[in-house]
Amino acid sequence: MTGIRALADSLNISIGTVSRALNGKPGVNPETRDRVLKMAQETGYVANAAGRNLRKGLTNTIGMVIGTGPAAAKGDNNFFMAVTDAMQRAMLERGVDLILLPCHAAMDPLAFLQRTLQRGSIDGLVLTATLEQDPRIAMLEASHLPFITLGRSRTPGNYAWMDLDFEGAARQSVARLAELGHRRIAIGIPKGQANLSALYLESWRQQMQAEGLSPSDDLLFVDDFTEAGGAQVAARLLDQADRPTAILMCSEPMISGFCGGLLGAGVQPGADVSVIGFRQSPLLRHLAPPISCFDMDLDALGEDMAKAILGLVYDADNALHITRAISPMTYVETASVQPLR
């Protein structure tokens, strides 16, 4: 004898009544309800997840796909920690669990997603690290599982997303550097199809032109999303005859490696080459000078993400409009940005 049946027997009532009492359904004698609740508390009874899931088709669980692998393990994953932390807090209030679904770099992301969907163990999904063209989005739309992406995509479709302001960051960075007299303003972005890189790059191009500057190819540095990649960028930049005097980069590991590369060559970030990053990171903690970055409220972002997916999953009727929001950021300047000498 186990589960709800044991509980019912110990109270000499039927499992139906127990279930109703536990689930707050109407039509139960208040006294009976109290007895059930008390006994459940005492015995530590909680409904078996599989049984409930099988019956209701709901698991009270939201999944979040995150990429792992050698690169992720080496980098600083502080961004996801902060966001998931806030998300979880918001979900907990609704009795919903957040589980992280690590998709290793060596796995096929589509197969992983397919398997995850078919298993039926989550009610909704948060997709991260979106690509410019992301086949996972089409798969999710076809699956009818509610989802939201952290990061936009060019993939067509009527899905919910939230994102950081990569265009705004690039625009403000270029504008500020131009204001300080810089003309050869370079940009460093990671290899790969990440949508954020495309947005950042495109915005740099546009703002360069708006400033009357040329976004020429020798100002564009594409390399690995790692410190080594950033160091490569530094080496190639220092190699140029008409060396860029400033650079913006949206990857923290690359910024770290880049500054390391500069310093190793006796070139000072700030004094010799102005540097603007995207977000603060533990990796940049002891760089001198500190790096100019954008401040953002990841707590608020996480909370908004949670609200969006919870609404989509559990209040589908009310969720008439699809969330599409760009989280605001504030530029914080340090001595890593200086006027052109």
Place this chain on the structure above:
Amino acid sequence: MTGIRALADSLNISIGTVSRALNGKPGVNPETRDRVLKMAQETGYVANAAGRNLRKGLTNTIGMVIGTGPAAAKGDNNFFMAVTDAMQRAMLERGVDLILLPCHAAMDPLAFLQRTLQRGSIDGLVLTATLEQDPRIAMLEASHLPFITLGRSRTPGNYAWMDLDFEGAARQSVARLAELGHRRIAIGIPKGQANLSALYLESWRQQMQAEGLSPSDDLLFVDDFTEAGGAQVAARLLDQADRPTAILMCSEPMISGFCGGLLGAGVQPGADVSVIGFRQSPLLRHLAPPISCFDMDLDALGEDMAKAILGLVYDADNALHITRAISPMTYVETASVQPLR
């Protein structure tokens, strides 16, 4: 019509045969088996988790409890990323999923664990951040859910664990510093009941005495497990008349804050105060000089953890002996450690 029944119908065979074919059970015509497998592949069929779980009482999922919260979000969680990455890879080979169960600092860890256990959605558990006296361990033993802890505990019981060599680190650190002539060798540990702190502290005491040095109270600094805590330690240390000439600290955020504190006061890590940390961290990336730390193979640790819990859960018959292992580390010295002048 859904699930296994739809698959069976589309092949004009019974669901029993489909199930046997899919699960590699004997007694299925090879040709039939191929047809089933092929169709499953094509349609992307995967057994529904709730149905299978309900029937078998197994979910092919291992949970891992990790602590989250403001402190965790600010710190560098690179350690867990590396370990879980390796664990997941090893589990995937066995068709087992690893899910992370974030337990927020604001939640009662015992209630969280209780709820997790009762939900019945995992076959085994990995517990992290063990305390000297950890009530979660008693709860797990009573639950009969197989588990392994990452980190020992003084809590009695016959459970499996793996851990890092905190005693070895403290012992080697003190021995090396003593060898270089240091006599006032301080130690900094985080507040709280974490078992690792107790081990580290006790080993420092023993080795100090073994070196004929006094582990006096003014050499012991206990503060928050944060950069601010580390900065506090620096301030208090610099304040002493008979200032310690060396320190060991097992918390990376504290080391980071400590070195920041020293530098802010114009005191050089290494040249003025020798510093030995525990593990390398993004937070220490651009400190000059780099900090002497211990190298460890987190990949191997993660793989061993995975093997241990998988054995416990799915090969209980063969797992006659309980895993209890301390992962080896290698001291890597830098200019943050220098002879006493």
Place this chain on the structure above:
DNA sequence: CTGTTAGCGCCTTCAC
């Protein structure tokens, strides 16, 4: 207000 019962999707035992 409470008891009884069907059935969610799957695996396994028992017939054949």
Place this chain on the structure above:
DNA sequence: GTGAAGGCGCTAACAG
């Protein structure tokens, strides 16, 4: 080698 049927724990619909 295959089909039929029971039941894992739970909730909801239906009786009483």
